[in-house]
Amino acid sequence: MTDQDGVLMVLAIIDGILVGGVYALMAVGLTLIFGVLDIINIAQGVLVILGAYLSYSLFTKAHIDPYIGLLITVPAMFVIGVVIHWAFIRRLRGTERTSMTLLVTYAVGLIIEGVLYKLYGATNVQLLPSYGNSSFSLFGNYVQWVYVWDFLLAVLLIGAVYVLLYRTRFGRSVRATMQDQTAARLVGIDVNRVAALTFGIGVAVTAAGGMAFGITNAFNPNSGYDLISRLLSIIILGGMGSVGGALGASLFMLTLESVVSIWQPQWAVAVYYAALVIVLLYRPTGLFGQKAVRAQ
Amino acid sequence: MTALLRTEGISKAYGGVQALDGATIAVEEGTVAGLIGPNGSGKTTLFNVITGYETPDAGQVWFGDRAITNLAPDKVFAAGIGRTFQLTRIFPRLTVIENMLIAAQARDRPRNLLSWFGKDAWTHHRRHALELLEFVGIEGHANVLAGSLSYGQRKLLELAYVLVADPAVILLDEPAGGVNPTLINHIADRIRQLNAEQGKTFLLVEHNMEFVMGLCSVITVLESGAAVVSGPPGIVKTDKRVLDAYLGTDLDDLGVDDEEEAR
Amino acid sequence: ACTSGSSSTPSTTTSSSSATTGASSSAATSASGSPSSSTPINIGASLSLTGDFSADGVAFKQGYELWAQDVNAAGGILGRKVKLTILNDASSPNQVVTNYQTLINSDHVDLTFGPFSSLLTKPASAVAARNGYAFVEGAGGAPSVFDTPANQADHNVFDVSLPVADSLMPFVNYIASLPASQRPKTAAYPMADDPFADPPVQLAEQKLTALGVQPVYTVAPFAEEQSSYKPVADQVAKKKADLVVLGSTDVPTVAAFMAQFQANHYTPKMFIAAAGPDQGAAFTSAVKPGNAQGMMVPNGWYPDYNDPASKKMVTEYEALYKVNASGVNADVAEAYSVGQVVQAAITATGGTDNQKIISYLHSAVTLKTVQGDVKFDSLGENSAAAAFIFQWQNDGTKYAQVLPAGGASVAIIPTKPQWVS
Amino acid sequence: MAAAVGGGRVLRGPCHRAALPPDGPVRPEGGAGTVTRHPRHADGQAAGLGTAVKGGALLLLLLAFIAFPKVFTNPAVTNYGVLALIYVTAATAWNIFSGNTGYISLGQAVFFGSGAYAMGIAARDWHLTGTTVFTTLPLCGAVGALIAIPFGLIALRVRRHTFIVITIAVFFIFQLMAFNLPFTGGSSGLASPFLSWPAAGYNTPFYYIALAYAAGSIALAWLIRRSRFGLQLRAIRDDEDRARGLGVRAMRVKLSAFVISGAITAMIGAVWFYYIEQVEPQTGFDPIFDLTLVLMAFFGGYGSIAGPVLGALLLEPLTLWLNTQPAFSGGSVSEILLGAVFLIVVLFMPRGIVPTGGELITRIRTRGRPAVVPAAPGGPPASQVPPAASGSSSGSGPSVGSGPSVNSGGAR
Amino acid sequence: MSGEPLLAMDGVVAGYGGGDVLRGVTFGVPEGAITCVVGPNGAGKSTVMRVISGLLRPRLGTVTLRGEKLNGKTPRQILDLGVVQVTQNHSLFKDMTVHENIDLGGYTIKDRSTVGKRIDAVYDLFPQVRGWAGMKAGSLSGGQQRLVEFARALMLDPVLILLDEPSMGLSPLVLKSVFDAARQMNASGATVLLVEQNARAGLKLSQHGVVMENGTVRLAGTGREVLEHPEIGELYLGGTVKKI
Numbered sequence A: 001m002t003d004q005d006g007v008l009m010v011l012a013i014i015d016g017i018l019v020g021g022v023y024a025l026m027a028v029g030l031t032l033i034f035g036v037l038d039i040i041n042i043a044q045g046v047l048v049i050l051g052a053y054l055s056y057s058l059f060t061k062a063h064i065d066p067y068i069g070l071l072i073t074v075p076a077m078f079v080i081g082v083v084i085h086w087a088f089i090r091r092l093r094g095t096e097r098t099s100m101t102l103l104v105t106y107a108v109g110l111i112i113e114g115v116l117y118k119l120y121g122a123t124n125v126q127l128l129p130s131y132g133n134s135s136f137s138l139f140g141n142y143v144q145w146v147y148v149w150d151f152l153l154a155v156l157l158i159g160a161v162y163v164l165l166y167r168t169r170f171g172r173s174v175r176a177t178m179q180d181q182t183a184a185r186l187v188g189i190d191v192n193r194v195a196a197l198t199f200g201i202g203v204a205v206t207a208a209g210g211m212a213f214g215i216t217n218a219f220n221p222n223s224g225y226d227l228i229s230r231l232l233s234i235i236i237l238g239g240m241g242s243v244g245g246a247l248g249a250s251l252f253m254l255t256l257e258s259v260v261s262i263w264q265p266q267w268a269v270a271v272y273y274a275a276l277v278i279v280l281l282y283r284p285t286g287l288f289g290q291k292a293v294r295a296q
Numbered sequence B: 001m002t003a004l005l006r007t008e009g010i011s012k013a014y015g016g017v018q019a020l021d022g023a024t025i026a027v028e029e030g031t032v033a034g035l036i037g038p039n040g041s042g043k044t045t046l047f048n049v050i051t052g053y054e055t056p057d058a059g060q061v062w063f064g065d066r067a068i069t070n071l072a073p074d075k076v077f078a079a080g081i082g083r084t085f086q087l088t089r090i091f092p093r094l095t096v097i098e099n100m101l102i103a104a105q106a107r108d109r110p111r112n113l114l115s116w117f118g119k120d121a122w123t124h125h126r127r128h129a130l131e132l133l134e135f136v137g138i139e140g141h142a143n144v145l146a147g148s149l150s151y152g153q154r155k156l157l158e159l160a161y162v163l164v165a166d167p168a169v170i171l172l173d174e175p176a177g178g179v180n181p182t183l184i185n186h187i188a189d190r191i192r193q194l195n196a197e198q199g200k201t202f203l204l205v206e207h208n209m210e211f212v213m214g215l216c217s218v219i220t221v222l223e224s225g226a227a228v229v230s231g232p233p234g235i236v237k238t239d240k241r242v243l244d245a246y247l248g249t250d251l252d253d254l255g256v257d258d259e260e261e262a263r
Numbered sequence C: 001a002c003t004s005g006s007s008s009t010p011s012t013t014t015s016s017s018s019a020t021t022g023a024s025s026s027a028a029t030s031a032s033g034s035p036s037s038s039t040p041i042n043i044g045a046s047l048s049l050t051g052d053f054s055a056d057g058v059a060f061k062q063g064y065e066l067w068a069q070d071v072n073a074a075g076g077i078l079g080r081k082v083k084l085t086i087l088n089d090a091s092s093p094n095q096v097v098t099n100y101q102t103l104i105n106s107d108h109v110d111l112t113f114g115p116f117s118s119l120l121t122k123p124a125s126a127v128a129a130r131n132g133y134a135f136v137e138g139a140g141g142a143p144s145v146f147d148t149p150a151n152q153a154d155h156n157v158f159d160v161s162l163p164v165a166d167s168l169m170p171f172v173n174y175i176a177s178l179p180a181s182q183r184p185k186t187a188a189y190p191m192a193d194d195p196f197a198d199p200p201v202q203l204a205e206q207k208l209t210a211l212g213v214q215p216v217y218t219v220a221p222f223a224e225e226q227s228s229y230k231p232v233a234d235q236v237a238k239k240k241a242d243l244v245v246l247g248s249t250d251v252p253t254v255a256a257f258m259a260q261f262q263a264n265h266y267t268p269k270m271f272i273a274a275a276g277p278d279q280g281a282a283f284t285s286a287v288k289p290g291n292a293q294g295m296m297v298p299n300g301w302y303p304d305y306n307d308p309a310s311k312k313m314v315t316e317y318e319a320l321y322k323v324n325a326s327g328v329n330a331d332v333a334e335a336y337s338v339g340q341v342v343q344a345a346i347t348a349t350g351g352t353d354n355q356k357i358i359s360y361l362h363s364a365v366t367l368k369t370v371q372g373d374v375k376f377d378s379l380g381e382n383s384a385a386a387a388f389i390f391q392w393q394n395d396g397t398k399y400a401q402v403l404p405a406g407g408a409s410v411a412i413i414p415t416k417p418q419w420v421s
Numbered sequence D: 001m002a003a004a005v006g007g008g009r010v011l012r013g014p015c016h017r018a019a020l021p022p023d024g025p026v027r028p029e030g031g032a033g034t035v036t037r038h039p040r041h042a043d044g045q046a047a048g049l050g051t052a053v054k055g056g057a058l059l060l061l062l063l064a065f066i067a068f069p070k071v072f073t074n075p076a077v078t079n080y081g082v083l084a085l086i087y088v089t090a091a092t093a094w095n096i097f098s099g100n101t102g103y104i105s106l107g108q109a110v111f112f113g114s115g116a117y118a119m120g121i122a123a124r125d126w127h128l129t130g131t132t133v134f135t136t137l138p139l140c141g142a143v144g145a146l147i148a149i150p151f152g153l154i155a156l157r158v159r160r161h162t163f164i165v166i167t168i169a170v171f172f173i174f175q176l177m178a179f180n181l182p183f184t185g186g187s188s189g190l191a192s193p194f195l196s197w198p199a200a201g202y203n204t205p206f207y208y209i210a211l212a213y214a215a216g217s218i219a220l221a222w223l224i225r226r227s228r229f230g231l232q233l234r235a236i237r238d239d240e241d242r243a244r245g246l247g248v249r250a251m252r253v254k255l256s257a258f259v260i261s262g263a264i265t266a267m268i269g270a271v272w273f274y275y276i277e278q279v280e281p282q283t284g285f286d287p288i289f290d291l292t293l294v295l296m297a298f299f300g301g302y303g304s305i306a307g308p309v310l311g312a313l314l315l316e317p318l319t320l321w322l323n324t325q326p327a328f329s330g331g332s333v334s335e336i337l338l339g340a341v342f343l344i345v346v347l348f349m350p351r352g353i354v355p356t357g358g359e360l361i362t363r364i365r366t367r368g369r370p371a372v373v374p375a376a377p378g379g380p381p382a383s384q385v386p387p388a389a390s391g392s393s394s395g396s397g398p399s400v401g402s403g404p405s406v407n408s409g410g411a412r
Numbered sequence E: 001m002s003g004e005p006l007l008a009m010d011g012v013v014a015g016y017g018g019g020d021v022l023r024g025v026t027f028g029v030p031e032g033a034i035t036c037v038v039g040p041n042g043a044g045k046s047t048v049m050r051v052i053s054g055l056l057r058p059r060l061g062t063v064t065l066r067g068e069k070l071n072g073k074t075p076r077q078i079l080d081l082g083v084v085q086v087t088q089n090h091s092l093f094k095d096m097t098v099h100e101n102i103d104l105g106g107y108t109i110k111d112r113s114t115v116g117k118r119i120d121a122v123y124d125l126f127p128q129v130r131g132w133a134g135m136k137a138g139s140l141s142g143g144q145q146r147l148v149e150f151a152r153a154l155m156l157d158p159v160l161i162l163l164d165e166p167s168m169g170l171s172p173l174v175l176k177s178v179f180d181a182a183r184q185m186n187a188s189g190a191t192v193l194l195v196e197q198n199a200r201a202g203l204k205l206s207q208h209g210v211v212m213e214n215g216t217v218r219l220a221g222t223g224r225e226v227l228e229h230p231e232i233g234e235l236y237l238g239g240t241v242k243k244i
């Protein structure tokens, strides 16, 4: 490895960490929905895009800064999540519940995507606040401020979700519901309400992920598809239901990818997935799996 | 005569909990042995270690003169040790009879492809399975999904499994828990009969003293992961340590009324 | 690319396989047998209105529709109105095959127009080939489109657009024309793994290196995944090359590279991308218009192209979609040209007989389109197409042809200005 | 959280104590849950009659499928048949492995694409043309099987969600290999040889080949379902560790099913390749394909043979058809409609078409009848049989939160 | 023996979708007493419990608590009326700690300080459980889990407590403490409805006995009547005082 490579390596690592923050932000909601509720949320990618479009509309139409706009988009997405759960997912039970949630979320994703096409067309857009590409220098490399904000936002939201799940009565009821619905009902938990709220929260935090995505990437209604398999693999690598794990796994994944792409960009994705396979063979419950809400 | 199944100094810790602490037991061939001990003394964990569901931190498991310590569950079964589970583990989405057939065919070694795909090759298993289901009184549920059985019925199915699988050594983890008393007596009779007629070896864990004391010729008492006493029922039930740690003041008081007649 | 080796004026009667001819005449002639002037000419196409190619597919649809509208406003072709049936293929090969089978066999369209992207053009053209349909298209430009066995047998594919491999040549020639001191010293060639994006970039790299431009980033292509863009762009930025030739296929890729370059306080002196900046307002809405300044892209068409049909198309488009001329996506013109070529063929052959149309289009005629001249070689590539290089100027409000310098309407901005914030 | 459950061994789930089925995190309360009785009748004669009727119906169905391209000769129609049957085969192959074992594979496109590429490469390198290309089908199956062995040996060491993600990972690795390996044609992919068949009947041979594969794989699925092999697979689905304790050699059994599934999928992938005449990395190794199979299986009903078949027969033509309707132009309308169809089905058939249908039938048939045969020795119950159902409970049927409630529904 | 039944089941028909499991169950649970239900495996005892606690809706018939109709109510509403159930199968939240499980037993108590007090009280009653507080419930042994479940049910002050086979898996010494606790709760006013396979122990503890068979009530009477009924004894209670 030459000196030059060493410099690029540092750069690649910084890149991985920064982009990892954005992916973590998109994955937190999925950790709640898939990892905790065991709902295979195929619509997560589309929900990210929906969040991005909400922020985009506020920004272009009402000139609300994307970060401040979260005060509106997060509650809006929460309502959307609760409605989706209340209308469709609530009815699913039994051993097919998990599999049928895939059907429901796929359908919801299709509909949201269709509506986005109707509203916004197929043209790619991006959230372009004035500070979008401003950066500061670190170890001779430039770091974009938005990535820093997104990273902090990810840490903040992940912390909030952690506190919510592990430090509150509501969080206890969520975890209880997911482990044993019957027992939860016997201790007086309204399982439908708890699940709907949790789903709502999962979708709500995705609004932040969408904003972060939209500020760092151009997108159109179809852009969500490429995200879902990455997000799934992130939360499994992090450990099902482990909110902190989602961040750790995002950083691992994006850093690896960006380091490999110094030399072999065409194999970067494959190297990440190969590493994923190897890690999971040795830690089937993921990097932070032992803290998972559910053991196997 | 050397013991058919032995464990030597098995230890197993989970975090701070020492579930097994040098547990050494021996089961002679052709006996009905008992394993008792307070809740959490490590009985189930010992079963798990023997049958390959857990890896011990230390110690050896011997089956005859073969060390089977770290064998996988299917290998242990193939060696001739079958077990039941305390918290039942049936196949909820298979029918009861299918549950039985899984166990019944376990020791077959199909020679050709056809016998893998043909089902008629094992109709005789079906007959045997139905007979056992009848014995435990759930033959009426043969074609019902096992997940819909009542708790006690599941326990009975567990028992029927291991009987139909017919291993040389049968480990039973609380076979009587949740089972109707009349049926418990039948089960005891069946075990005696299998033992006498086919020389089957049993090791059973039970909290039903009536059942254990009446059935077992040797009883080992486990406490805090170690075997503390071993001997015939008469000796064990009067041992001071057993009384203090497990049975309470004496056997006649099974936690019911004081005037409970001796059983 | 052309493996058949036939001369530039092939005789289509021999090149069409007999089986296909037999089968096709029933479908194609029955529809065109009695061209009463009242029956409309039914034209079918499949486009990616959703899915991966939707951004371009929708623009293409606008082009087809605009063409049909113009034709009908002018009284149709041979007195017959044009009726367009556009189906959505969701960017899926199964769907595109289904759509063309439906258009041809159920809707009995008279003629077919191509879909968007080389990926879908290949299976679609095979369906058309076996049914004896001419397949005029504007967005299947990869060499592999023309090499398919079906096309080699039936020669029914016609791409009205510029063959991709040579598209960067005007730019290369421009560099060659500069005095050595003014040429870029170093160049970076990042490219996405795509059959459309790679050939021109590879050719440009070869030629420019021969000219003495030192390649500083020639790493293998990156996967077209959003997570790849930032790291690759940052690596490229670190090389501080004077020239960046980006093998891109769409707007998000170019936008990502631009953003990362800006964040790295790196402005290449010249920045040319294989595709993306040609998409008009769709491009400027994804990057800051000010940053579009100086961005270059090869293409066959530009809004100021001095052609009456093109001017008319642009005016109509402006009115219809409320954008200025520079906001018109080049996809629109590609689609429009498809219509024009077919229109010329119908007029010349006096009907919608596909075999006649195929023969006609292979007869080395030169046709006029909004994209300029079109003349097909034996496998349907447009040998007459002129490659142009365009540049965004006036802070992203003007998209102008700058190369080749001779016919250029506007002078090139030789050095890309700093990014704006 | 002092004592973490579980050890490090990959092969054994750490949680041996729980009576938890490997599938189903929301732990159903033991017995509670809607459970439909197995459709087999205790009464032998009735069963025999039922089988005859079923067999007759199946035969008629098969004849209908054979007659289809003779009746509907329009290639636009037979095209639906070809694509639907390709998906029937692929979904059934998925079902042979995933439906039986409960290991949800989202990596079937690995086989599909490899089959397509195998045929493409073989035809290219051996200069095969015309119908002789079809002779490579067994080879394509062998390629699928060969890939399935290492793939399975790796992926089948982990369970549930981890397995799903590993299949996704392997899928992406294969897609990138198709992009980057020297013999795959790179991002341009491969074109199939040219078939000089007349357009009118072009689809028909493909239809019959696909039909043969579909019928063959369904028959195989059925054979497996009723065999010892199938029983072991389903035992693995319910509780793999327990099955091992009963002597089931889990890895061997799972892997066999995976290999069978991979071989069939690869062969049908090759058929698809020849039909579409191209394969590129994105179309051969298409993540949507993986998802589609799973959607089809769940839509029709997971766990039965008929479910995925029905799902494929309904969904593939429906999706294709919606997009061919100019009335839904703009594309997004057809997406919204398709989504709505899904949601409506889920609302009314929350367990998929086949299981919910079967459950309804059982519920109606057994209404007011005792559920069980007397469970213990003893005379008839002393108390009276309840009055006939008066419908007073106004449809408030039994509603238990969740439970092991799998229904066999149709073909089992 | 206090008179008015606290809970009354009248002609209850219920099932799980594959026919009726309960086929007209009628019996009363006298207030302030301990009532024990016995019967063979699969008779429907646990199903009765599920119907009472609202987990399963009956198809026909009524369940009333002090005259108030229970069917149609949600488990939460029934819980709020003071009916607490310990189920037969293990229903702990296995990946949560024992402490969290106990805490969740008091989920319906809004006031945190009351919850804290009750937890202490429960721990005092079963000191072993306090020792396991930090462990994951699923890692406990079968008997230990049973005990935790019982302890969790004691978090509320129930009017009626439903115990589905409390004796299962408990060692003799622990069983004694559980039965003692049940008796103690009964003494302080709670009505107990118990299902037991350990019929002699269960019936001895109870004032009333109910024998179920095949989804119906075969016999109801005082505990001793049931225990000494010759036919019942032979069929379900393991014979009359048979010595093994």
Ligand SMILES: Nc1ncnc2c1ncn2[C@@H]1O[C@H](COP(=O)(O)OP(=O)(O)OP(=O)(O)O)[C@@H](O)[C@H]1O
Residues within 6 Å of the ligand: B014, B015, B017, B018, B019, B020, B037, B038, B039, B040, B041, B042, B043, B044, B045, B046, B086, D003, D004, D005, D006, E139, E140, E141, E142, E143, E144, E169
């Ligand atoms: N996976 C595990 N993680 C943590 N602790 C465990 C685990 N398995 C067992 N233990 C602990 O080991 C001890 C022994 O448990 P085991 O189940 O063997 O007891 P047992 O003798 O079978 O009790 P019982 O009579 O109640 O069934 C218990 O304290 C239990 O908490």
Ligand SMILES: Nc1ncnc2c1ncn2[C@@H]1O[C@H](COP(=O)(O)OP(=O)(O)OP(=O)(O)O)[C@@H](O)[C@H]1O
Residues within 6 Å of the ligand: B141, B147, B148, B149, B150, B151, B152, B153, B178, D030, D031, D032, D033, D034, D035, D371, D372, D403, E016, E018, E021, E039, E040, E041, E042, E043, E044, E045, E046, E047, E048, E088
């Ligand atoms: N979830 C279920 N789905 C279908 N049938 C069920 C279900 N749970 C129980 N049953 C059936 O209902 C009948 C009564 O079950 P229940 O659990 O009430 O019996 P029980 O009297 O409690 O038996 P045990 O003493 O074994 O616990 C049994 O025949 C059983 O098969």
Ligand SMILES: CC(C)C[C@H](N)C(=O)O
Residues within 6 Å of the ligand: C116, C117, C118, C119, C138, C139, C140, C141, C142, C196, C249, C250, C275
């Ligand atoms: C940019 C590409 C996706 C489309 C391009 N017009 C082609 O020929 O393939």
Ligand SMILES: [Mg+2]
Residues within 6 Å of the ligand: B043, B044, B045, B086, B173, E141, E142, E143
């Ligand atoms: Mg135990």
Ligand SMILES: [Mg+2]
Residues within 6 Å of the ligand: B150, B151, B152, E045, E046, E047, E088, E164
């Ligand atoms: Mg019960």
